[in-house]
Amino acid sequence: MRPFDYASPGTIAETLALLADAQPGGVSGVRPLAGGTDLLTLMKADLVAPHLLVDIKRLADLDDAITEGPDGLEIGALATLAQIEADPLVGALAPALAEAASLAASPQLRNMATVGGNLLQRPRCWYFRSPRVDCWLKGGAGCPAREGENALHALFGADPCVAVHPSDLATALVALDAEVRLRGRGGERRLPVAEFFALPEDARRTETVILGDELIVSLRIPAAAPGTRSTYLKAMDRKVWAFALVGIAASLRLDGGRIAEARLVLGGVSPIPMRATEAERLLVGAESGSGVFAQAAELAMAGAVPLRDNGYKVPLAKALVRRVLLALAARPALAAD
Ligand SMILES: Cc1cc2nc3c(=O)[nH]c(=O)nc-3n(C[C@H](O)[C@H](O)[C@H](O)COP(=O)(O)OP(=O)(O)OC[C@H]3O[C@@H](n4cnc5c(N)ncnc54)[C@H](O)[C@@H]3O)c2cc1C
Ligand code: SF4
Numbered sequence: 317m318r319p320f321d322y323a324s325p326g327t328i329a330e331t332l333a334l335l336a337d338a339q340p341g342g343v344s345g346v347r348p349l350a351g352g353t354d355l356l357t358l359m360k361a362d363l364v365a366p367h368l369l370v371d372i373k374r375l376a377d378l379d380d381a382i383t384e385g386p387d388g389l390e391i392g393a394l395a396t397l398a399q400i401e402a403d404p405l406v407g408a409l410a411p412a413l414a415e416a417a418s419l420a421a422s423p424q425l426r427n428m429a430t431v432g433g434n435l436l437q438r439p440r441c442w443y444f445r446s447p448r449v450d451c452w453l454k455g456g457a458g459c460p461a462r463e464g465e466n467a468l469h470a471l472f473g474a475d476p477c478v479a480v481h482p483s484d485l486a487t488a489l490v491a492l493d494a495e496v497r498l499r500g501r502g503g504e505r506r507l508p509v510a511e512f513f514a515l516p517e518d519a520r521r522t523e524t525v526i527l528g529d530e531l532i533v534s535l536r537i538p539a540a541a542p543g544t545r546s547t548y549l550k551a552m553d554r555k556v557w558a559f560a561l562v563g564i565a566a567s568l569r570l571d572g573g574r575i576a577e578a579r580l581v582l583g584g585v586s587p588i589p590m591r592a593t594e595a596e597r598l599l600v601g602a603e604s605g606s607g608v609f610a611q612a613a614e615l616a617m618a619g620a621v622p623l624r625d626n627g628y629k630v631p632l633a634k635a636l637v638r639r640v641l642l643a644l645a646a647r648p649a650l651a652a653d
Contacts, residue, residue, distance in 0.1 A: 317360050322349075324371045328378055328531060332501045334370050335529040348372045348531060350394065351428035353421075354437040362447045363438075363454070378533065380430070382406060388538040393432030393531070397421065397485070400431060410537045412546035412565045416488035419550045422557040432532040435486055435496070435512070436524060439479035439587070440559055441469065453477045453521050467625035468561065471617075471633075472586040477516050478623060480584050481523055482559050486513065487583030488548045490591060491565035494537045500530040509535070513588035523588050543576065544569040545647045549640050551584075551632055560584040562633045564640045568599070570649070575599045575608075580616060580641075585633060592616035595637070604645045606638070613637035 325331050337346045347366040349355060350373060358364045372378055372394070379392040382403045389409050391400065400406050400417040407414045421429060443449040443460045450456035459476050461469050469478040481487075489509040496512045498505050507525070514525050526532070540546070546567035552558035563583035569576045578599035580592040595612040602608040613634040620630050 318365045321368045350430040350433040353429045391535045394430050397426035397429045412488040412548040415548040416484040420484045440482045441479035466623040470586050471620040487563045487581050487589045488565040490589045491567050491579040491581040492537045497533045498530045499533045543649050545649050564636045566640045568644045609638050609641040
């Protein structure tokens with residue numbers, strides 16, 4: 317790890333002044349430090365080399381609070397995955413998020429890892445994580461994973477990068493129609509989490525649209541309409557402490573036996589969480605049941621382009637979609653009803 321300076325400012329405004337030295341696209345000489353569980357790993361591998369780390373865990377006006385207000389559930393950027401997993405409000409109002417947090421990483425990591433940092437963690441692609449490989453996502457020319465070791469890589473939306481997004485919480489937050497609140501020196505902006513993530517492109521080789529001089533301040537999950545239920549399921553190659561091979565988050569609003577609203581989001585199959593909009597359209601208006609759930613699973617995977625080693629993800633994802641939808645149909649609606 318290269319030498320760096322450390323600053324511990326008192327407020328968001330002081331932090332933003334320090335971050336002003338940052339460059340767009342996330343490649344920055346100055347970085348916010350939250351739990352450090354991803355940033356420090358990247359620094360140890362010399363994949364990023366900031367000259368200044370700005371500790372944001374002691375800011376007077378950035379918090380980890382989880383509160384329910386008229387606009388829904390508000391979660392401070394510093395809330396840890398352990399807090400989110402255990403919080404009764406999240407469990408009652410946004411079960412998919414509580415379940416995603418409980419299935420992420422290990423208990424030790426969940427105590428350190430914040431939700432803000434979780435959305436901004438970088439891919440786990442082994443070529444990306446190797447200091448010896450200068451792949452496209454790191455500013456190089458090609459993607460060695462495309463023809464190489466790609467058992468854990470993407471089925472969709474993957475040109476030129478075939479990495480998958482590693483965050484379980486991101487998948488759940490998209491299914492919950494959550495919004496992220498960002499603060500920069502020019503003021504505040506709010507974005508749907510679905511728009512906060514964007515496929516990396518030549519001019520921005522990152523998975524999000526956050527600017528180098530912005531902070532995630534909080535997340536908001538809108539109050540769900542009566543009859544809504546949500547869940548998250550994750551396939552892993554071992555029972556704990558593993559990233560998603562495939563992760564599925566879904567939210568359904570049932571009106572009698574009919575599906576009035578549906579969100580179906582896939583993780584582990586694309587560089588950013590992917591909404592299965594065609595499958596959602598099929599579900600809305602249909603009678604809830606295994607027949608339509610099987611059709612939705614087929615539609616969700618239509619257009620998948622498996623690489624050499626990851627074809628197993630197609631039947632796996634279909635099976636998980638069916639399981640998630642069946643589990644939701646059998647589950648009681650949210651406590652808010
Ligand atoms: C072994 C291991 C297993 C894991 N397994 C999983 C898993 O199964 N599922 C999963 O979802 N995750 C998993 N993770 C990822 C882990 O959850 C993330 O590393 C963690 O959530 C990042 O949060 P942090 O607070 O430590 O962020 P940091 O490491 O401190 O920061 C990460 C990035 O976000 C930036 N940042 C942090 N907070 C803010 C903010 N508020 N505003 C602007 N920028 C900010 C930092 O500058 C940095 O670029 C795993 C990690 C490890 C090491
Ligand atoms: S999949 Fe993306 S991160 Fe992995 S080697 Fe290819 S370009 Fe790099």
